Amino acid sequence: MLSRLIDEKNIKELRKLLETCDKIVITTHIAPDGDAIGSSLGLANVLNAIGKTVKVITPEMPPRNLMFLPGAKDIVVYTKYTEFAQQLLRDADLIFALDYNDIKRIDRVGEALASSKASKAMIDHHLFPGEFVDVKISHPEVSSTSMLVFRVLCRLELFPYIGKEAATCIYTGMMTDTGNFSYNSNDPDLYIVISELLKKGINKDAIYSKVYNSNTPDRLRLNGYAIEQKMKVYDSCHGALITLSREELNRFHYQKGDTESLVNVPLSVPDIVFSFFLREESDYIKVSARSKGEFPVNKICEEHFNGGGHKNAAGGEFYGTMDEAVAQFEKIIPEYMYLIEQQDVMEFETKEFS
Numbered sequence: 001m002l003s004r005l006i007d008e009k010n011i012k013e014l015r016k017l018l019e020t021c022d023k024i025v026i027t028t029h030i031a032p033d034g035d036a037i038g039s040s041l042g043l044a045n046v047l048n049a050i051g052k053t054v055k056v057i058t059p060e061m062p063p064r065n066l067m068f069l070p071g072a073k074d075i076v077v078y079t080k081y082t083e084f085a086q087q088l089l090r091d092a093d094l095i096f097a098l099d100y101n102d103i104k105r106i107d108r109v110g111e112a113l114a115s116s117k118a119s120k121a122m123i124d125h126h127l128f129p130g131e132f133v134d135v136k137i138s139h140p141e142v143s144s145t146s147m148l149v150f151r152v153l154c155r156l157e158l159f160p161y162i163g164k165e166a167a168t169c170i171y172t173g174m175m176t177d178t179g180n181f182s183y184n185s186n187d188p189d190l191y192i193v194i195s196e197l198l199k200k201g202i203n204k205d206a207i208y209s210k211v212y213n214s215n216t217p218d219r220l221r222l223n224g225y226a227i228e229q230k231m232k233v234y235d236s237c238h239g240a241l242i243t244l245s246r247e248e249l250n251r252f253h254y255q256k257g258d259t260e261s262l263v264n265v266p267l268s269v270p271d272i273v274f275s276f277f278l279r280e281e282s283d284y285i286k287v288s289a290r291s292k293g294e295f296p297v298n299k300i301c302e303e304h305f306n307g308g309g310h311k312n313a314a315g316g317e318f319y320g321t322m323d324e325a326v327a328q329f330e331k332i333i334p335e336y337m338y339l340i341e342q343q344d345v346m347e348f349e350t351k352e353f354s
Helices: 008-020 034-049 082-091 109-115 145-155 164-176 188-199 204-212 217-229 246-251 262-268 297-304 322-353
Strands: 023-027 053-058 094-098 119-124 135-138 231-234 239-244 274-280 285-291 308-310 313-318
Touching: 008 119, 008 135, 008 145, 023 034, 023 082, 034 053, 034 094, 034 145, 034 164, 053 082, 082 109, 119 145, 145 164, 145 188, 164 188, 164 204, 217 231, 217 239, 217 246, 217 262, 231 262, 239 262, 239 322, 246 274, 262 274, 262 285, 274 322, 285 297, 285 322, 297 308, 297 313, 297 322, 313 322
Parallel strands: 023 053, 023 094, 094 119, 119 135, 239 274
Antiparallel strands: 231 239, 274 285, 285 313, 308 313
């Protein structure tokens, strides 16, 4: 049995909203990842099953390797169907904010969401949730928004409406936001949820293959180039940095999702404790960060890169040139070396006295 986590007051408020609404819009963050898409489509599937009219809006195109998910082809991409998306937000009775804690995280969708008269509900697992919603279900201690959505659906007594398709979406979000359960994944409840999703008929092996084994020759060449030519190791800091400019991405015919998990690669080196990946978008630098042990990359992303996340998996954005972003990274990283030293001491003491 899952531990009781979500406040009953929030569940009652959300239940009341669902009982009185018909048109629902689900929104998620810019550069949507597996958790954003998985949680959104999983929730949409269940709400459709109980008779609601539901649309999912993303600020931009989802990654190619997630388009196998049930309902993905019906996503309304704001940059592509702007007027339609704006109309959906105006007409909505209820808008969900999934996998983001601040309205700025949905880019141009934010203005249309803020001006909508619809009620708004947040389901998210990032720190420091904003005040732009009527119902706020925020639990940073949960490894993914997808798992939090599962918990919410259970508390709303909608578990019977979670079919194989919704379960596939929810599992995908849980899997991708934990690096296939390799970080932020020590919560026993996580495996209870996986067991329940398996009972719904998901094929976890097939999901893994579709997400992680959907390479193209261009994607393999891009990642090989990034590791061989663009990975810089900072031995004294036990860190690594990979950068890819827009020109380099275009050279390898980059598509959304082609650099998924690239940031994790340097962590396979025993002496590397943290890894950052900077990817140039049209008007900002996308920052991805991963770490081992107790090194909190979320702290760095929160304080310097307009972002946040979890201790071992975080992200953010930098508004400036790639050279400026790299300079910022190299300037601030020495400030956090005391955390590496503390981790080394803790590991030594554990080995000595265990």
